[in-house]
Amino acid sequence: MYENITNLGKAEAFVDEILEIIDHIKLLDHFSVDEIKILCHYMQCFAAPRDYTLIQEGDKGDFLILVLSGAVDVQKDIPKIGIKKIAEVGAGVTLGEMSLIDSQTRFASCVTSAPTDFAVFTRESLNEVLIEMPRLGNKFLLVLLQLMAQRLRDTCDRFLPSVFGVPI
Amino acid sequence: MYENITNLGKAEAFVDEILEIIDHIKLLDHFSVDEIKILCHYMQCFAAPRDYTLIQEGDKGDFLILVLSGAVDVQKDIPKIGIKKIAEVGAGVTLGEMSLIDSQTRFASCVTSAPTDFAVFTRESLNEVLIEMPRLGNKFLLVLLQLMAQRLRDTCDRFLPSVFGVPI
Ligand SMILES: Nc1ncnc2c1ncn2[C@@H]1O[C@@H]2COP(=O)(O)O[C@H]2[C@H]1O
Numbered sequence: 001m002y003e004n005i006t007n008l009g010k011a012e013a014f015v016d017e018i019l020e021i022i023d024h025i026k027l028l029d030h031f032s033v034d035e036i037k038i039l040c041h042y043m044q045c046f047a048a049p050r051d052y053t054l055i056q057e058g059d060k061g062d063f064l065i066l067v068l069s070g071a072v073d074v075q076k077d078i079p080k081i082g083i084k085k086i087a088e089v090g091a092g093v094t095l096g097e098m099s100l101i102d103s104q105t106r107f108a109s110c111v112t113s114a115p116t117d118f119a120v121f122t123r124e125s126l127n128e129v130l131i132e133m134p135r136l137g138n139k140f141l142l143v144l145l146q147l148m149a150q151r152l153r154d155t156c157d158r159f160l161p162s163v164f165g166v167p168i
Numbered sequence: 169m170y171e172n173i174t175n176l177g178k179a180e181a182f183v184d185e186i187l188e189i190i191d192h193i194k195l196l197d198h199f200s201v202d203e204i205k206i207l208c209h210y211m212q213c214f215a216a217p218r219d220y221t222l223i224q225e226g227d228k229g230d231f232l233i234l235v236l237s238g239a240v241d242v243q244k245d246i247p248k249i250g251i252k253k254i255a256e257v258g259a260g261v262t263l264g265e266m267s268l269i270d271s272q273t274r275f276a277s278c279v280t281s282a283p284t285d286f287a288v289f290t291r292e293s294l295n296e297v298l299i300e301m302p303r304l305g306n307k308f309l310l311v312l313l314q315l316m317a318q319r320l321r322d323t324c325d326r327f328l329p330s331v332f333g334v335p336i
């Protein structure tokens with residue numbers, strides 16, 4: 001996986017960034033330092049250059065990406081129109097969680113627009129966490145749920161005006 | 169809650185519908201009958217007539233709704249444009265999970281367009297399930313995640329063509 005870019009090793013070197021990113025769940029309590037360390041142990045980190053395709057629309061996908069730093073364009077091939085940028089995301093965002101969760105193909109491509117450090121978390125790792133440590137699993141699933149709820153809000157807020165008549 | 173419409177009592181009377189609706193998670197195993205019964209015990213059911221507001225945009229919200237039968241319009245007040253229907257949903261869909269998850273105000277209003285039976289699941293109940301039965305909690309959060317992933321796909325597929333130039 002991602003053999004052609006710099007491997008930064010396990011995410012233990014990024015405990016603070018990861019804590020900063022995921023420790024905002026509204027339900028249950030905060031992640032303990034041990035819980036973060038366990039998650040970090042599961043995550044492999046990489047450093048991608050600009051214009052690097054992290055995720056390709058249409059591929060199968062059994063991992064998600066946690067953007068630690070940098071910037072990523074989310075691009076979608078829109079019928080009769082072609083490939084368009086539908087979102088720009090940065091540090092603190094997950095990418096690829098949709099396919100990880102429901103096994104459909106990747107909904108969009110994710111291409112770096114700046115050098116980007118990211119962590120990878122596979123479905124296999126998620127399964128293991130859910131089975132071995134269901135309480136930690138709940139906290140992580142809540143992180144994903146909150147990110148997705150915010151994503152739907154942002155996407156609707158950006159698109160609805162022009163869907164109903166006010167071009168962006 | 170919902171005092172002015174018919175109270176159908178606990179969801180135990182709807183075990184089959186609820187099993188049909190939520191038992192499609194791709195990760196972990198299926199819900200056991202006992203697990204479904206536990207969830208049903210937490211859910212109170214109601215029968216709403218047509219044109220009944222289940223959820224009001226802007227309200228605080230600490231419960232989600234599982235639509236058992238019927239049809240609901242999701243309406244949003246779009247700046248400079250007014251209230252528009254942004255989605256139509258039916259049996260098997262949750263509504264109100266966004267505020268339940270991240271405590272923001274209701275993102276849109278949900279108004280029945282046909283007589284609708286629904287189950288209510290509160291944040292208090294979700295907290296109790298997550299704490300008392302974390303494995304059942306995992307499965308339920310996965311249900312919500314799958315529904316939200318599908319919602320983002322549907323919303324983007326419907327809106328992107330007209331955002332980028334092909335009016336609906
Ligand atoms: N509207 C959007 N805004 C931000 N990110 C998105 C949007 N749509 C899809 N994505 C991300 O792009 C990813 C592509 O792969 P997945 O479908 O696995 O998961 C997708 C989401 O993480």
Ligand SMILES: Nc1ncnc2c1ncn2[C@@H]1O[C@@H]2COP(=O)(O)O[C@H]2[C@H]1O
Pocket residue numbers: 152156223229242254255257262263264265266267268273274275276277278319323
């Ligand atoms: N684009 C959409 N498609 C379908 N349902 C939606 C959409 N946007 C919001 N909703 C639902 O409307 C609900 C309004 O209350 P919540 O924000 O709690 O949760 C919201 C979602 O469940």
